[in-house]
Amino acid sequence: MNPTIHHHGARHGVTGSCHQLFVEGDNSFLIDCGLFQGTETAPDGRAGADRLDIDFPIAGIGALVLTHVHIDHCGRLPWLLAAGFKGPILCSEPSARLLPTVLADAFQVGVSRDRAMVERYLDMVEPRIRALPYGKWHTIYRSAGATCRIRLQRAGHILGSAYVECELSGAAWPDKRRVIFSGDLGAPHAPLLPAPRPPWQADVLVLETTYGDRQHEDRRNRRKRLQAVVERALEDGGTVIIPAFSIGRTQELLYEFEDILHTERQRPGKHADKWAGLKIFLDSPLAQRFTELYRALQPFWDAEARARVRAGRQPLSYDQLVAIDTHERHLANVQRLARSREPAIVIAASGMCAGGRVVNYLKAMLGDPRHDVLFVGYQARGTPGHAIQTYGPRGGYVELDGERIDIRAGVHSMSGYSAHADQADLTRFVTRMRHLPGEVRLVHGEDEVRAAFARHLGAATAGKVRIVA
Ligand SMILES: [Zn+2]
Missing domain, CATH: 3.60.15.10 (Ribonuclease Z/Hydroxyacylglutathione hydrolase-like)
Structure with a gap:
C-alpha cells in the first residue's frame, strides 16, 4: 500500500x-x-x-x-x-x-x-x-x-x-x-x-x-551562441535588451557575461574591443537584491563557479556590470540608450515583458533596427514577449500599455538557458x-x-x- x-x-x-x-x-x-x-x-x-x-x-x-x-x-x-x-x-x-x-x-x-x-x-x-x-x-x-x-x-x-x-x-x-x-x-x-x-x-x-x-538546444555551446548573438547585435551600435526573471535566469546571464568578458581579456577575439567597453545594465532593484543574495550564498555554487572565485574573479559583480536602482535613473538610462550609439546590454524584468521596467526599454527601442531583443526564457501564449517573439521576425507589431508598436528591432531566441x-x-x-x-x-x-x-x-x-x- x-x-x-x-x-x-x-x-x-x-x-x-x-x-x-x-x-x-x-x-x-x-x-x-x-x-x-x-x-x-x-x-x-x-x-x-x-x-x-x-x-x-x-x-x-x-x-x-x-x-x-x-x-x-x-x-x-x-x-x-x-x-x-x-x-x-x-x-x-x-x-x-x-x-x-x-x-x-x-x-x-x-x-x-x-x-x-x-x-x-x-x-x-x-x-x-x-x-x-x-x-x-x-x-x-x-x-x-x-x-x-x-x-x-x-x-x-x-x-x-x-x-x-x-x-x-x-x-x-x-x-x-x-x-x-x-x-x-x-x-x-x-x-x-x-x-x-x-x-x-x-x-x-x-x-x-x-x-x-x-529537447533543449545543446547546452555546452550555448555560451558561444550567446556571445555570437550579442556580437552580431552590437555591430550597429545599439542595445541588446534581455527580458529576464529576477531570480535564477538573471544571475546565470550575469555569470555567463563575466566569463565572456574575462575570456576576451585573456585571449582577445575579433570583437574584444567591443566587449572591453561594453556596459551590462541590470535594471531591476529586485533582481539586484537577489543577485546580492546569490553572492552571499557562494558555498552553494557549483565547483566551476567556486573555482572562479578562488582565482580572484567575481562572477556576479564586476566593473562593467552596472545596477540601476531608482526610477529616475531607469528613465534616464532608457532615454540615453535609445538615442546614443553606445552599445549596451540591458537585463530587465519581467521575463515575458508583461510589466516591469523592460516595457519602457521596449517602447523606446522596438521601432529602431539598431536595437535587438534576446529571449532566453519561455514566453507564454498571450504575453507581449510571445507576440514580439512570434511577430517581430516578420515585421509585425506588439501592443504595450495599450500602444501599438511596430517591431523593427532584431529579435532572437535561445532555448539553452531553460x-x-x-x-x-x-x-x-x-x-x-x-x-x-x-x-x-x-x-x-x-x-x-x-x-x-x-x-x-x-x-x-x-x-x-x-x-x-
Ligand atoms: Zn521553478
Missing part, C-alpha cells in the same frame, strides 16, 4: 504546485503551496486570480515543505496562513535566505503595498522558516503508530531548489514507504548550480514534466535511480505534454514502472 497523496495544484498545468502527503489518519503535510498563474485554473475550474483561497481542509497539516522559492511553488502562503495554518515552513538553507525577499515582493504585488502590513506579514512568517541542510534526514512527524522523515536533495533548478524524499515507517507502515517529490528539476550544465543527482529508490515518484516533450530539465534529463532522472520506482506520477505539465512523456518514459523503462499521467 502506498500513502495517499492529494494534488491541489499543478495537476493539469504548470502552476499552483501544492501536494499533500498523508502519514497517519488526517495527519499530513504539504509540499509547496504555489500560485496559479496566467489563465491556468484550479481543479474546480476557477481561473488564476480568483484561485487564491485554500479550498481544502487544513486541520492535520503539520508542516509546509517548500521545494524552491519560485512564486508558483510558494506564492499562496499568505492564504494558507489566513486559513489558519500554524506549522513550520521547511526548506533548504539558501531557500530560507531567499524566501523573505520573495514573499515580501509577492505580498506587495498580490495583497498590499502598505509597508507596515508587509512588515507585519514578514514578522509572522520569518520565525516559522526552518532551514534544513541538504542530504540529512529530518523527522517531521512521530507518533506511537507512524514516523515520517524527509530529506532534501539538490534539484539544480534555481539556488536553493530541492527535491524532497519522504520516508514513512512505524506500525502503520510495516513495509517502509518512500515518496519523492521532484519539485522543479534543473538541467545539467546549468551555470552556477550543481546538476541534480538521481535518487536511490522510491515507491512513488511525483515528477514534474514542464518540458517532458522537448532552468528546467528536458525530456532526456527527466528520463535519466528516473532510469538512473539505483532501483526503478514502483510508480511515477506525472504533474506540472500540460495534458498533452504529460501524455507524450508518459509514452516516452514507458518505452525507456520497458513497462517496468507504473506511470500515472
